[in-house]
Every structure is written in structure tokens, then in C-alpha cells.
Amino acid sequence: MGRKLLLEKAHVEGIRHYDVYRREGGYRSVEKALKTMSPDQVTEEVKKSGLRGRGGAGFPAGMKWSFLAKPEGVPRYLVVNADESEPGTFKDRYLMEFIPHLLIEGMICASYALGSNRSYIYIRGEYWWVKEILEQAIQEARNAGMLGKNILGSGFDCDIFVHPGAGAYICGEETALLESLEGKRGNPRLKPPFPAVKGLWGCPTVVNNVETISAVVPIVNDGGDEYAKLGTGKSTGTKLISACGNINKPGVYEIEMNISVEEFIYSDEYCGGIANGKRLKACIPGGSSVPILPANLLLKTAKGDARMMTYESLSDGGFATGTMMGSGGFIVMDEDQCVVKHTYTLARFYRHESCGQCSPCREGTGWMEKILLNIENGKGKMSDIDLLWDIQRKIEGNTICPLGDAAAWPVAAAIRHFRDEFEWHVTNPSDALSRNYGLANYAKPLEVVTTA
Amino acid sequence: MADEKKLFKVTIDNITVDVEPGTTILQAARKIGGDVTPPAMCYYSKLKDSGGKCRTCLVEVAQGSTADPRPMPKLVASCRTNVMDGMVVKNITSERVIDARNGVVEFLLINHPLDCPICDQAGECHLQDLSYENGKSASRYEFKKRTFDKHDLGPYIQLHMTRCILCYRCVYVADQVSGERRHGILNRGDHAEIATYIEKSLDNDFIGNVIDVCPVGALTDKTFRFKNRVWFTKPVDAHCNCDKCSGEVQLWMRGDEVLRVTARKDEWGEVKDTTKGEPGWICNTCRFERKKVSDWVIEGPSQVNRHSVISQGHYTGLVKPKETIQKVTGRDPKLLLNIKDVTEVNQVELSELKGPATSQVFKQLKKEN
Amino acid sequence: MKFSDDKLKQVDELVAHYPEGKQKSALIPLLHFVQKENGGWLSTEAMDYAAELLAITPIEVYEVATFYSMFNLQPVGKTIFEVCQTGPCMLNGSDGIVAYIYEKLGIRPGETTADGLFTLKTAECLGACGYAPMMQIGPSYREKLTKEKVDALIEEGRKKLN
Ligand SMILES: Cc1cc2nc3c(=O)[nH]c(=O)nc-3n(C[C@H](O)[C@H](O)[C@H](O)COP(=O)(O)O)c2cc1C
Ligand code: SF4
Ligand code: SF4
Ligand code: FES
Numbered sequence: 001m002g003r004k005l006l007l008e009k010a011h012v013e014g015i016r017h018y019d020v021y022r023r024e025g026g027y028r029s030v031e032k033a034l035k036t037m038s039p040d041q042v043t044e045e046v047k048k049s050g051l052r053g054r055g056g057a058g059f060p061a062g063m064k065w066s067f068l069a070k071p072e073g074v075p076r077y078l079v080v081n082a083d084e085s086e087p088g089t090f091k092d093r094y095l096m097e098f099i100p101h102l103l104i105e106g107m108i109c110a111s112y113a114l115g116s117n118r119s120y121i122y123i124r125g126e127y128w129w130v131k132e133i134l135e136q137a138i139q140e141a142r143n144a145g146m147l148g149k150n151i152l153g154s155g156f157d158c159d160i161f162v163h164p165g166a167g168a169y170i171c172g173e174e175t176a177l178l179e180s181l182e183g184k185r186g187n188p189r190l191k192p193p194f195p196a197v198k199g200l201w202g203c204p205t206v207v208n209n210v211e212t213i214s215a216v217v218p219i220v221n222d223g224g225d226e227y228a229k230l231g232t233g234k235s236t237g238t239k240l241i242s243a244c245g246n247i248n249k250p251g252v253y254e255i256e257m258n259i260s261v262e263e264f265i266y267s268d269e270y271c272g273g274i275a276n277g278k279r280l281k282a283c284i285p286g287g288s289s290v291p292i293l294p295a296n297l298l299l300k301t302a303k304g305d306a307r308m309m310t311y312e313s314l315s316d317g318g319f320a321t322g323t324m325m326g327s328g329g330f331i332v333m334d335e336d337q338c339v340v341k342h343t344y345t346l347a348r349f350y351r352h353e354s355c356g357q358c359s360p361c362r363e364g365t366g367w368m369e370k371i372l373l374n375i376e377n378g379k380g381k382m383s384d385i386d387l388l389w390d391i392q393r394k395i396e397g398n399t400i401c402p403l404g405d406a407a408a409w410p411v412a413a414a415i416r417h418f419r420d421e422f423e424w425h426v427t428n429p430s431d432a433l434s435r436n437y438g439l440a441n442y443a444k445p446l447e448v449v450t451t452a
Numbered sequence: 453m454a455d456e457k458k459l460f461k462v463t464i465d466n467i468t469v470d471v472e473p474g475t476t477i478l479q480a481a482r483k484i485g486g487d488v489t490p491p492a493m494c495y496y497s498k499l500k501d502s503g504g505k506c507r508t509c510l511v512e513v514a515q516g517s518t519a520d521p522r523p524m525p526k527l528v529a530s531c532r533t534n535v536m537d538g539m540v541v542k543n544i545t546s547e548r549v550i551d552a553r554n555g556v557v558e559f560l561l562i563n564h565p566l567d568c569p570i571c572d573q574a575g576e577c578h579l580q581d582l583s584y585e586n587g588k589s590a591s592r593y594e595f596k597k598r599t600f601d602k603h604d605l606g607p608y609i610q611l612h613m614t615r616c617i618l619c620y621r622c623v624y625v626a627d628q629v630s631g632e633r634r635h636g637i638l639n640r641g642d643h644a645e646i647a648t649y650i651e652k653s654l655d656n657d658f659i660g661n662v663i664d665v666c667p668v669g670a671l672t673d674k675t676f677r678f679k680n681r682v683w684f685t686k687p688v689d690a691h692c693n694c695d696k697c698s699g700e701v702q703l704w705m706r707g708d709e710v711l712r713v714t715a716r717k718d719e720w721g722e723v724k725d726t727t728k729g730e731p732g733w734i735c736n737t738c739r740f741e742r743k744k745v746s747d748w749v750i751e752g753p754s755q756v757n758r759h760s761v762i763s764q765g766h767y768t769g770l771v772k773p774k775e776t777i778q779k780v781t782g783r784d785p786k787l788l789l790n791i792k793d794v795t796e797v798n799q800v801e802l803s804e805l806k807g808p809a810t811s812q813v814f815k816q817l818k819k820e821n
Numbered sequence: 822m823k824f825s826d827d828k829l830k831q832v833d834e835l836v837a838h839y840p841e842g843k844q845k846s847a848l849i850p851l852l853h854f855v856q857k858e859n860g861g862w863l864s865t866e867a868m869d870y871a872a873e874l875l876a877i878t879p880i881e882v883y884e885v886a887t888f889y890s891m892f893n894l895q896p897v898g899k900t901i902f903e904v905c906q907t908g909p910c911m912l913n914g915s916d917g918i919v920a921y922i923y924e925k926l927g928i929r930p931g932e933t934t935a936d937g938l939f940t941l942k943t944a945e946c947l948g949a950c951g952y953a954p955m956m957q958i959g960p961s962y963r964e965k966l967t968k969e970k971v972d973a974l975i976e977e978g979r980k981k982l983n
Contacts, residue, residue, distance in 0.1 A: 075840075084948050085946060085948060086946070087907045087908050087909055087945075087946040087950065088908070088909050088946075088950050089948065089950070090948045090949055090950055090951055090952075093948055093949075118840070124948065125849075125853065125889070125891045126891070126947050126948065126957060126962075127948065128960040128961075129960060129961065129962075161838040161839075163838070163846075163849070163850065164849060164850055164853060165849065165889070166849050166852065166853065166889035166890070166891040166892060167889045167890030167891035167892075168640070168888065168889050168890065169945070169946070180849065181846060182843070182845065182846050183845035183846045183847065183848035183849065183875075183877075183881075183885065184845075184848075184881075184884075184885060185637070185640070185884055185885055185888040186640075186888060186889075190503075190504040190529070190532050201840070201843055242950065242951055243951065244909045244912075244913075244950035244951040244953065245909055245912050245913070245950075246912060246913075250950075250951035250952070250953075251951050252951065284908075288907075288908060288946075329950065331908060331909050331912070331950070333912060337912055341911070342908050342911065342912065345906065345907050345908045345911050346907070346908050348907075348945075349907050349908070349945045349946060351641060351642065352641065352945050353641070353945065354640070354641040354642065355640055355641065355644075355888075356618065356637075356639075356640050356641040356642060356643070356644035357505050357618070357620075358504075358505050358506070358507050359505070359506050359507055359508075359556055359559045359560050359617065359618075360507055360555065360556060360559050362559075362618070362641060362642050362644070363559035363560070363562055363563060363642065364559055365641070365642070366641075366642045367559075367562060367593065367595075370595050387592055393555075394551075394552065394555030394556075394558075394559070395555075397526045397527065398507055398510060398526075398527060398552050398555070398556070399507070400504060400505070400507075400529075633878060633880055634878075634880055635880065636880045636881070636883065636884045637884060638883060638884060638887040639887045639888070640887070640888045648880070649865070649879070649880065649883035649887075650865050
């Protein structure tokens with residue numbers, strides 16, 4: 001069984017409350033950091049830990065912190081991204097719901113390292129009850145002197161506020177999030193300037209995911225080097241994976257990044273295999289934006305190695321034969337699922353969530369959705385498949401924010417790996433309405449091309 | 453003399469210019485001019501924060517700078533990317549750029565009504581120019597185009613939302629020029645629209661400038677609506693003594709009639725600076741109320757780009773023929789009369805004709821009118 | 822619309838989360854509050870009041886209110902079923918839930934029952950993919966839906982009437 005750093009205590013009775021959390025060893029990292037370390041030392045430990053951002057992009061957290069501009073007399077801010085709206089992802093909610101003090105503890109250490117006296121949690125508006133849990137926990141922490149003025153006599157002041165969104169996936173993008181936090185529409189900003197220089201209200205700001213900030217707690221407690229011993233290569237530590245779709249045991253799992261995808265899907269410790277005794281057809285392992293892979297490429301890389309649950313292994317082969325760790329939203333599809341229909345729902349999602357600022361995304365997402373619906377309904381043409389390819393290609397990389405890419409990649413990957421299923425919809429329109437294409441050859445072992 | 457500013461060298465499509473640090477790639481390209489300049493549908497140099505949205509100005513940066521010669525992996529919006537010393541940019545010499553730009557134009561057009569024949573902007577529309585350069589003749593979009601509920605913006609400004617490309621320029625004008633904003637972008641994604649939410653007319657003194665910045669026919673002058681086609685009108689520079697604005701305008705005339713008043717524009721279609729060096733925004737009174745020649749001091753014909761359709765109605769030397777015939781002959785021949793007084797042909801709306809134009813059809817139409 | 826002193830105090834608390842002069846930041850929390858006080862939707866009057874409370878222009882409020890999907894710009898039924906229909910929920914039968922609600926109440930997405938009791942909406946991913954199919958009702962989530970659970974939710978909604 002892998003080690004757990006975040007969820008180890010998540011199911012202790014009453015852990016949601018300060019007293020129990022503290023009794024279980026909570027807030028030790030705050031004591032350690034504020035009393036025995038300088039802010040830069042905290043950042044240094046985070047750097048050493050190799051912790052990568054858990055919100056999707058996987059950018060090294062310590063590096064991000066060290067980029068924060070520190071002009072004299074200008075406040076700096078830490079903003080925690082709890083917008084969690086990427087389809088397939090529900091890990092941050094789990095963490096905040098069960099063990100809210102872990103996030104608060106991590107935020108105090110991070111705020112100390114960054115010099116933020118006022119930190120925010122931007123939480124999606126739909127998680128209203130989680131917002132209430134957090135606010136209660138913050139109040140408890142304030143009462144216990146962990147937040148407020150002169151925390152633990154260290155001279156460091158810090159308070160935390162929870163800011164609700166109101167239904168907009170795009171506000172998970174860090175600059176759209178900042179706009180939303182400023183009371184505006186969630187239109188992503190043009191970069192540069194980056195938030196580290198000009199963020200919230202024009203001040204230097206660090207935006208990190210809930211899980212990233214929570215991981216600061218074990219890093220401060222045990223040291224960055226200890227943390228880096230877990231996992232493999234540049235995928236250090238543990239990662240929360242939210243697994244869903246057609247599996248026996250959907251839920252949130254904390255994994256050490258050293259297990260294989262196959263183990264994750266089939267072992268009883270995690271997903272417990274495909275539901276109803278069916279076979280695995282495809283999987284989107286990192287949230288809806290990352291490329292979908294057929295079973296054969298999911299379990300083994302093109303080189304024939306077992307695919308591991310690490311940043312590097314999941315992206316092995318690039319987009320041609322690989323995918324991404326993304327946010328850890330693990331969506332599993334069984335043999336009776338239709339890739340075209342699933343891709344259609346994702347295209348609809350991105351059309352619905354586009355902010356509408358830039359032309360390729362505003363116009364292209366809706367166009368792809370319409371074509372996909374046609375194909376799904378047996379009204380597509382062969383040329384539509386190439387047209388889809390061309391549209392996604394012209395969106396990708398040409399937009400203000402990565403939502404354009406996020407909308408393009410699922411479509412591209414579906415066509416890349418499941419083109420025969422698209423063609424089947426076109427050539428068998430009546431079948432397409434009454435049944436699914438099935439497993440086809442997507443689980444057949446691939447021939448490994450060896451370069452002599 | 454203060455310390456001399458070091459200039460940055462930037463090469464765009466193999467042409468090198470020196471520009472001041474802080475200049476954008478687009479501004480540097482405009483300095484060179486011609487084909488090298490990327491098209492810009494949303495950027496407007498006189499509006500802070502504008503640009504970056506339409507993506508028509510994307511260019512390839514083949515070399516970041518002399519210090520860091522790595523190319524930039526993605527195409528960048530030239531309107532919002534600053535040059536670095538030694539930067540090498542490819543615009544029309546890059547296939548990637550042309551391909552992406554063709555894509556952007558296609559995206560801008562899929563929901564556009566293509567109603568140029570009845571659009572007052574036709575002839576001075578940037579989207580028309582852009583599609584001429586980068587568009588395809590046939591659309592690959594086979595779905596119903598987007599429509600919107602109609603909104604009334606009051607007696608002066610006509611809104612055709614279906615033509616809007618969401619450049620946000622008019623929003624910035626309201627904020628930065630008129631100082632009072634009643635309209636904005638409502639809804640999101642492909643349903644985003646320009647509106648006031650509740651029907652409110654826009655009647656701030658400077659709000660008429662939204663018409664001048666709108667790159668398409670989404671915001672047009674209601675007082676000019678369907679009056680004429682721009683290429684039949686003659687642009688002349690004129691001024692008046694105005695207590696609200698500089699009074700330096702362009703009149704769009706047909707004979708003695710002032711059909712429309714706008715700000716003066718430069719070669720990039722942007723409002724020019726006044727003779728005092730301030731941005732030449734004009735007030736609503738000048739734009740909508742001063743429609744008599746006697747309201748104005750005419751300076752002379754405006755400079756018009758030779759390639760614009762507007763130049764076909766362009767003439768130099770505002771000399772009007774003197775009507776001496778009557779004096780000489782004592783008669784009033786049908787020479788310089790309104791053609792409509794003497795022939796039936798022009799009394800009917802040609803566009804109303806269905807089928808071939810025979811004399812029967814004309815008679816019938818005339819009766820109906 | 823006019824808040825009592827007590828309500829105004831709550832508004833002040835929301836605004837106090839942000840630094841001096843950044844009161845506009847409180848707009849989204851405030852709109853949630855105003856919507857709740859206004860019977861579940863944002864009338865023009867309600868939005869204008871929010872603008873007044875934060876000393877910003879009405880258009881700034883309209884722009885924001887129309888951007889976010891949680892703000893209702895039309896009156897809504899007493900119980901709103903917002904059924905998630907994105908990929909992961911679709912894989913687990915969200916279409917069946919929408920169809921079942923139609924069978925029971927005769928409303929399709931976007932419609933409200935004649936008695937004004939129920940509104941059905943479809944929603945995009947609500948972050949409950951592992952507990953699919955699911956729907957949101959007001960501030961709470963109902964997960965792992967079955968026909969029986971939907972029946973119970975309809976009963977619950979009917980009881981609200983009395
Ligand atoms: C469209 C879009 C949606 C995103 N949604 C989220 C989100 O819901 N939660 C999150 O933590 N990061 C999200 N991100 C990533 C953030 O922009 C940002 O990279 C992240 O919050 C940084 O934190 P990290 O470095 O700790 O991962 C999103 C990015 C994009 C482009
Ligand atoms: S890519 Fe889409 S979501 Fe991102 S800024 Fe452009 S329109 Fe908005
Ligand atoms: S109305 Fe015109 S100026 Fe305003 S956003 Fe649309 S295209 Fe731009
Ligand atoms: S002009 Fe640069 S993106 Fe529109």
C-alpha cells in the first residue's frame with residue numbers, strides 16, 4: 001500500500017474540526033515554519049521537494065514561488081484555486097470537505113513564504129456547502145490564533161477569505177480567476193504580464209491549486225528531500241486521482257506516483273476493475289482536456305513498456321501515442337461506450353464554457369459541437385471528420401488562454417485514435433442511432449515498433 | 453540632452469526597422485507599412501487595453517531576441533507583444549501565419565450574416581477587406597447562423613449584433629472616451645453580445661465615436677442609415693468652432709448635401725490626431741446635428757487611399773460648374789437637373805425588381821409607389 | 822428592493838473581505854446574496870440595487886450577472902433540478918435521468934411545470950463525476966441518482982408547497 005500524505009487522516013472522526021485536527025498533529029508545520037524558518041527557507045524546501053502544480057499544468061511550485069516579484073510597499077497575494085470544474089476532477093472538493101484544515105495549514109505556510117497577509121480561496125459557487133465548511137474551519141483557526149495578527153508571536157499577520165464563483169469553468173484559468181475575484185467577468189487576461197508580476201488588483205500574486213498548497217504541509221514537516229523520495233523521477237510525492245466512469249469503485253485515491261495504470265484500474269485498492277464485468281475500451285486519465293487513449297495505448301506505451309501513473313510516463317509518446325497527467329481526473333470508458341458521443345458532450349462543455357473573447361475559441365467550439373452532434377446522430381459526412389480535424393487544428397495554439405487547446409485536444413485525440421468509429425457512424429447511420437460501435441480493436445495488443 | 457534611448461532592431465518579413473523599446477510588433481510593422489503590416493481587427497492604438505482578442509494579427513517570432521534567439525513556440529498576437537532587440541518576425545513570409553489567419557477569418561465569418569449589400573459599412577469594412585485577402589469563396593459552415601434579439605440604442609446609433617466581431621473597442625470607447633458606459637458585453641461564449649441589458653439609449657456627448665471605432669457594420673450612424681453607399685459620397689475635411697470637441701471632422705457629401713459626419717481617419721482606419729496633437733474624437737453635436745454645409749468651413753478633399761472603393765467618388769478641387777446656360781439662352785435645358793425628374797427608371801427601387809426589368813415592370817412598380 | 826439594517830450589515834461583512842476601495846470584488850458574493858433574498862432570481866431592480874450598494878455602474882453588474890451560469894435572470898420554479906450531462910455523468914446514465922424527469926413531470930430542459938413548482942435544467946460538469954449521475958438542487962448536490970431517488974426528490978419538492 002502506497003504512502004498517504006494528504007488523506008491519511010481524512011477519515012478520523014471529527015477531523016473537520018480544529019481540536020481533533022490539532023490533536024492528530026495538525027498545524028505542526030505552521031509552528032515549524034513561523035518559529036524556526038525564514039520565508040525563503042520555506043520556498044527552498046518546496047523547491048527541493050520537486051512538487052509540481054496539481055491544477056493541470058504541472059508547473060514546479062517552488063519555481064513559481066521564486067518568480068514572485070517583491071517590490072517594496074506593494075502587497076502580495078496567495079490565491080488558492082478551488083474552482084475545480086474540469087470534467088472528471090473532484091479531488092479538491094474531497095480534500096476540502098473532509099480535511100479542510102490541511103488546506104488552511106498549507107495556506108498559512110505558503111502565505112508566510114510568499115509574504116501574503118491576505119490570502120483567498122476561490123471556490124466554485126456550486127460547492128456552496130464546502131465553502132461553509134471552509135469558513136467554519138477558518139473561523140476555528142482564527143479563534144485558535146493560527147490566523148490573524150502576529151500568529152504564534154512570530155510577527156506574521158495573515159487572514160484567509162473564501163470567495164465563491166458563480167458557475168464558469170473558465171474561472172479556473174488563473175487570470176480569469178483573478179478577474180472574477182475582482183468582481184468582473186471571467187475573461188482571461190493576456191500574458192505577459194504574468195500574475196507573479198501583476199496579479200490580483202495589479203499586485204504580485206501566486207495562484208496554486210488546492211492540492212498543491214496542501215502538499216506544502218508534509219513538505220514543511222518532513223523536509224523537501226523526504227517528500228522527493230516518494231514517487232518516480234520528476235513525479236515526486238503523492239497525487240490525488242479522482243476516478244470515475246465505468247469502474248467498480250469510483251472515488252478519490254491518493255497514490256504514490258510509482259504504480260502502473262493497470263494496477264490503478266484493476267487493483268481492489270483503487271478502481272477495482274471495470275464495472276459489470278465489462279472490458280476496458282478507453283480512458284481519459286487527466287481530466288477532460290487531455291487526450292483520450294484506447295486501452296492498448298493506455299496500459300502500455302508505444303515502446304511496449306507498462307504505462308505508469310506519473311507525469312512522464314503518461315505523456316510518453318507525446319500526443320501521438322501518449323496523453324497527460326493533467327488534473328488527475330481519471331475517466332474510464334467500458335466497451336459499450338461511444339467515443340463520438342462522449343467527445344460530443346465534451347465539445348458541448350467547452351462551447352458552453354468559452355468566455356467568448358477570442359474568435360477561434362468562441363466560434364470554433366460551437367462549430368465542432370454541431371458537427372459532432374451530426375455525426376453522432378448519423379447525419380455526418382466523411383468530409384466532416386477532416387473538417388473537424390481542420391477546425392481543432394486552427395483553434396489550438398491560436399487563442400488567448402489554454403481553453404482553446406483544451407477544447408481542441410479531446411477532439412483531435414478522438415479522431416486520431418478512434419477514426420474508424422467516426423467513419424462507422426457516417427457509413428452506418430441507422431446503426432449509429434441504435435447501437436454502439438463496441439470495443440472494436442481498441443484493446444488488441446499493439447505491435448511494438450522497434451528501431452533496430 | 454537627456455540620455456539617448458537605445459533603439460531596438462526588429463526584422464519583419466526580412467525588413468529591418470529601429471523602434472523604441474516598448475513598441476509592439478504591430479506598431480513596428482506599421483512603421484514599415486505595406487504588406488508587412490498584420491491586419492488588426494480589435495487592436496486600436498488609441499484605446500488602452502484593446503487588442504489580443506480577434507487573433508487576426510498573429511505572427512511568428514522566429515527569433516526572440518539577439519540575447520535569447522530561441523523562436524517562440526506559438527504564434528503571438530503582434531498587437532500586444534513587445535519587440536525585443538534583434539527580434540525576427542515572420543508575417544506573410546510564414547505559412548503558419550497565413551494558415552492560422554485564414555482560419556481566424558473563417559471563424560469570424562461563419563456566423564456573420566454576409567449582408568454587405570444592405571450594410572452601411574460596406575466599402576469601409578475591415579472584415580470585408582480581410583476576407584478579400586484571406587477568405588475562401590465558399591463557406592464550410594453548414595448550420596444556421598446565430599441570431600440575436602434586437603436592441604435599440606436610441607436615435608443616433610444603430611446596432612446590428614449579427615455583424616459584431618466582439619472586438620470590445622466600443623466598450624473601451626465608452627469607458628475611456630465618453631467616460632460613461634451604459635452598454636457592455638452581456639452573456640458569454642458564442643452568445644456574448646453588445647447590449648445595454650434594459651433598453652437604454654446611448655446619449656453621452658462622445659458616445660458617437662463607437663461608430664468610428666467599430667471595424668464592421670455592427671454600430672452605424674442612424675442618421676445616415678440607407679442614405680447612400682460610401683463610395684458614392686465624397687469625403688472632405690472640414691472644421692467648425694465647437695465648444696465640446698476639436699470640431700475637426702470629415703464630411704461625407706453628395707453634391708451640396710452633408711450625408712454623414714465622422715472623425716478623420718488615418719491609413720490604419722483609426723481616428724487621427726487633431727492639429728493640436730490630441731486624439732481626434734468628435735462630439736455628438738458635430739456628428740449628428742451639423743448636417744448643413746453652412747455649419748462647416750470646408751478645407752478640401754480628404755486624402756483617400758487609392759485602393760479604397762471610396763476613391764472612386766473622390767475628386768480634387770471642389771469647383772462647382774456655374775449654370776450659365778440659362779443666362780445665355782434664356783432657357784432651362786434639362787442638363788444639370790435631377791435625373792429622377794426626367795426619367796421613370798430611377799423612380800423605382802431597382803432592388804425591388806423581381807426578374808428582368810421590362811417597361812411593364814417599371815410602370816407597375818411606379819404605380820405602386 | 823431595499824435591505825433592512827440587519828441585511829446591510831451582512832453586506833458590509835462581505836465587502837470587508839477585500840481591501841479598502843476594492844469593494845467591487847464583493848460583487849459575486851453579493852449577487853448570490855441578493856438572488857437569495859429576491860426569491861431565487863436577479864431582477865433588473867435587484868441588480869441595480871447591487872450596483873448601488875457597491876457604488877458601481879449598473880452595466881458592470883449586468884455584464885457579470887449574465888456571464889455566470891448560477892445567476893438566474895428570469896423567475897424560476899421553487900425547485901430547480903440541474904442535471905449534469907457532461908461526459909462522466911453521461912457515461913453513467915444522465916440521459917436516463919433527464920428522460921425520467923420528463924416522464925414524471927412533463928418538462929424538458931429549460932422548462933418549468935405549469936404550477937411553477939419545478940424547473941428542469943441541464944448543467945455542465947459540477948465536480949461530482951465519481952458519484953454520477955447527479956443533480957444540483959439549490960445549494961445541495963444529490964448524487965448516484967436512481968429513479969427511486971428522483972421520485973423522492975419530486976415528493977420533497979411537492980412538500981415545499983405546503
Ligand atoms: C480553462 C482552464 C481551467 C482551469 N481550471 C483549473 C481548476 O479548476 N483548478 C485548478 O487548480 N487549476 C485550473 N487551471 C490551471 C490554472 O490556470 C493554474 O495553472 C493553476 O491553478 C496553477 O496552480 P498549480 O500550479 O498549483 O497547478 C485551469 C486552466 C485552464 C486553462
Ligand atoms: S480561448 Fe476561449 S476561454 Fe480562453 S480567452 Fe479565448 S475565448 Fe476565452
Ligand atoms: S459593436 Fe463593433 S466595436 Fe463593438 S464589439 Fe462589436 S464589432 Fe467591436
Ligand atoms: S488586432 Fe491583435 S488580436 Fe486583434
